[in-house]
Amino acid sequence: MMVNIRWHGRGGQGAFTAARLLGAAYSSHENQYALAFPSFGPERRGAPIQAFTKLDTKPVVNRSEVNQADYIIFLDDTLFTEGILRELKADGKVLLNTKQSFDNSRILTIDADSIAAETLKQPITNTIMLGAFAEVFQGIGIQDIQEAIQLHMPAKLHDRNILAVQQAAAEIHREVVL
Amino acid sequence: MAKHFLSGNEAFAYGIRLARPQVISAYPITPQTIVVEKLSEMVEDNSLQAEFIHVESEHSALSCAIGASAVGARAFTATSSQGLLYMAECLTYAAGGRFPIVMMNANRSTALPWNIYGDQRDSLSLLDCGWIQAYAENAQESLDLALMGYYIAEHKAVSTPFMANLDGFVLTHTYEVVEVPEAAEADLFLQPYATENKLDLSNPKNLAFSVGPDHNTAFKYKEHLGILRAKEAISEAEYKFAKIFGRGYTGLIETYQTEDAEYIIITLGSIAGLVRETVDKLREKGEKVGLLRIRYMRPFPNEEIASTVKNAKAIGVLEKDISFGNEGTVFTNVNSALQKVGLSVPSSNYIGGLGGRNISAQEIEGVFEALKTEKRTVSFLGMEGEQP
Numbered sequence: 001m002m003v004n005i006r007w008h009g010r011g012g013q014g015a016f017t018a019a020r021l022l023g024a025a026y027s028s029h030e031n032q033y034a035l036a037f038p039s040f041g042p043e044r045r046g047a048p049i050q051a052f053t054k055l056d057t058k059p060v061v062n063r064s065e066v067n068q069a070d071y072i073i074f075l076d077d078t079l080f081t082e083g084i085l086r087e088l089k090a091d092g093k094v095l096l097n098t099k100q101s102f103d104n105s106r107i108l109t110i111d112a113d114s115i116a117a118e119t120l121k122q123p124i125t126n127t128i129m130l131g132a133f134a135e136v137f138q139g140i141g142i143q144d145i146q147e148a149i150q151l152h153m154p155a156k157l158h159d160r161n162i163l164a165v166q167q168a169a170a171e172i173h174r175e176v177v178l
Numbered sequence: 179m180a181k182h183f184l185s186g187n188e189a190f191a192y193g194i195r196l197a198r199p200q201v202i203s204a205y206p207i208t209p210q211t212i213v214v215e216k217l218s219e220m221v222e223d224n225s226l227q228a229e230f231i232h233v234e235s236e237h238s239a240l241s242c243a244i245g246a247s248a249v250g251a252r253a254f255t256a257t258s259s260q261g262l263l264y265m266a267e268c269l270t271y272a273a274g275g276r277f278p279i280v281m282m283n284a285n286r287s288t289a290l291p292w293n294i295y296g297d298q299r300d301s302l303s304l305l306d307c308g309w310i311q312a313y314a315e316n317a318q319e320s321l322d323l324a325l326m327g328y329y330i331a332e333h334k335a336v337s338t339p340f341m342a343n344l345d346g347f348v349l350t351h352t353y354e355v356v357e358v359p360e361a362a363e364a365d366l367f368l369q370p371y372a373t374e375n376k377l378d379l380s381n382p383k384n385l386a387f388s389v390g391p392d393h394n395t396a397f398k399y400k401e402h403l404g405i406l407r408a409k410e411a412i413s414e415a416e417y418k419f420a421k422i423f424g425r426g427y428t429g430l431i432e433t434y435q436t437e438d439a440e441y442i443i444i445t446l447g448s449i450a451g452l453v454r455e456t457v458d459k460l461r462e463k464g465e466k467v468g469l470l471r472i473r474y475m476r477p478f479p480n481e482e483i484a485s486t487v488k489n490a491k492a493i494g495v496l497e498k499d500i501s502f503g504n505e506g507t508v509f510t511n512v513n514s515a516l517q518k519v520g521l522s523v524p525s526s527n528y529i530g531g532l533g534g535r536n537i538s539a540q541e542i543e544g545v546f547e548a549l550k551t552e553k554r555t556v557s558f559l560g561m562e563g564e565q566p
Contacts, residue, residue: 020353024183027355034183037352040209040295040534059316059355061451063348064536152183 193324273308295534
């Protein structure tokens, strides 16, 4: 069964990089396939953008944008409104980078900004949200994410991003999964 | 063979690197830019030994490729939309000169209104320029066409330039799993380009000359025969490709569930995947539907289309194109194929995806449903309520 993931971020925050890393990590296994693409158009720093990852156990042929998602991931909570839940499947989850808390079991939160400040020393949360997603989704290992980072990101970014992914997975595990 | 996660543009660049072109001339245009960026990186890091020439326009990009081919080099260029239209003058030079250049075109809408998104009006409006035209469905086929393109174009019986079309953004910018062949395997598949159709100081001759009314028809007839013979060269290339890489292709068309199909959608490019998935869904409900994907618009699969649809109750041609004042160009070509063998299967034309507009699974189901009652109409998806 296809899993549809939609990423929300601002230009420059790396939402599409996260979408692509997820697709690469998932499809590195036999008989697992993925499609990853950004919302197409002019690239502008700071403007809201979306990115999409589709995961399946057979080749993904539907190249349309995702209107009903299994997971919607926000790198930036200024883009989030509860109205977005209408675009989520009934058993879907929102994964939100925020310091706020929500009384809604469909909204999972993590303070990715704090992990970014501490570990990455810059306000980029894409790999942190990817680590949190992997822990929640369970259909992909943290090890797979690490390998995708090593394959697809510049070498100088490997260590801190891998550490950030591990911290995110541990934190969301404490907050949500337990 | 190694598994990678690549966009259509990147996959095509990997395919071109395996084909070892000696000259790459290009001018960037969205959504083609990444294929030439990637190739320039490969030249820079020496993983591809080629002369990379950054020209000042698309007209020069193809002129430069023609010049390279005319001294016997394997040449590559890439373009899109207005860039393709700007180089249109040179398209006929390349074809008439029998220069087997491979060019990637990122299918994109044509102005005005200005629009950078995908449809197939750019290449379909240039079917008559003498180029082989192939349409890829996914990134894997894109890479494979980059390699097979040279084999087919340079085939002695063909000597015709090859245009590989990738849907802008939905294919060029979408990442998916791609098997990348090893260079040694690719070298087994594709030999270096060798030709007598070149300027050579040790064997001087005239190329790209004038021919008056007396002999012009003979040249054009030979050009026509060359592109018709591409059909056998495509079979040959695919046979050899399957033997070396273990991946098969099916010539000018690909069919899916058409054997007993009552209703068949004919389409081309990346939307075929979603049509195939829709066929599966409707088949589960017991509906006899099928897909015919056109892989090559030139040479055109006349016999293949006619024999596939001969028992259908109706066919629908779904295309991202309109020839203003008439109908979609693919539709015109398909109807001609049927007429040539006296087939009168009712056919309708569905124009969709213009300027990058999404074609949804529901719309494709709608086309299959409409085929049951609608006969011989031309309609635009999403414009049903409009008065003609």
